[in-house]
Amino acid sequence: MNAYDGLPDSVTEVFGPDATAEHAYDLLTVDVPADAWISALTTARDRLGCTYFDWLSAVDEPGTGFRVCAHVVSLEGGRVRRLLLRTTVPHEAAVLPTAVGVYAGAGWHERETHEMFGVGFTGHPHLVPLLLPEGFEGHPLRKDFVLAARVAKAWPGAKEPGESEHGGPKRRQMLPPGVPDPNEWGPLKGQLRAHAQG
Template sequence: MRAAVEDRYGERATVSDSFGQTTVDIGPADWLDLLRFARDGLGCVYFDWLTGVDDPPESITVVAHLFDPVEHVHLLARTKVSRADPRLPSVTGVYRGADWHERETFEMFGVVFEGHPHLVPLLLPDGFEGHPLRKDFVLAARVAKPWPGAKEPGESGHGAPSRRRVLPPGVPADWGKPAAPGEASDG
């Protein structure tokens, strides 16, 4: 598999093998072609999953796992898109099973899959704003109501008196505090 990918893409792809799985890192321009080649040329007819990985400050990595059930080989395809304008061509025309995976990745990370037949929210309630799996997404619910269990030092209220209460990761230090007279409130 590795040789076939290297022959086809040359310097445009970085190929590595780890734990019996071939990983291909490719540019967004070759994303659709790589997945089509994996299906038609490499025998990876089983689409397992697709998701995103936030990699601030510059990019989001989109990852797809494919499998060849005859040869029992795995292929992990990865590409990076800009966080500022994350766009990729949809692979639903190659793997129908990519449909809801692309919808979820669109909703949770903000990656737009161009050509997707129905790119609408899948999991979150109507009117939800933001992309909750991006690392800069503020988990406001952790401040608005008590979190079940002691997740951070001082959150349980039952800890040692010497422990101070801290905000959960990702919550700005001034979030939720009442504004001083004459100041605008953002919480």
């Protein structure tokens, strides 16, 4: 029997005492501490037969940190077994060792994750920008990234109730998360009446 088949029940035996797992929608998800990241990836490849590397990325979870995820697959015996490995690093110390030594395909994914979220990968052979233009400042997939384009150009679409000449009750104006108040940031700073943040 493949070790994969005993999961999630045997997660601590396979991935260590601090690992947790759940199985839902034909996807096994295993969470490990950051210091067990590389050993968990190695276990997935060598013990569970997950030799196919699919993708690696992150999710910014305010108040928690960055949840770094790697999706790998076992194709042994004609069965497809999917595994999502996850770990969390704090915002103020967003660093993991590179997975390139375990899965060579992780190289570009780590570059993109570094660029979009600011997560560092120590030991990466070439951690340079991959997608953004030269000189771009910031990490655009972080929740605290300012959407400057929404200051320069208003969001297109229908007007809010009360903004047309038809009268009616006026709704409290609010800005979506990540959209700065144009009176506080950008070319119109200090020139507009203040917007209410929701």
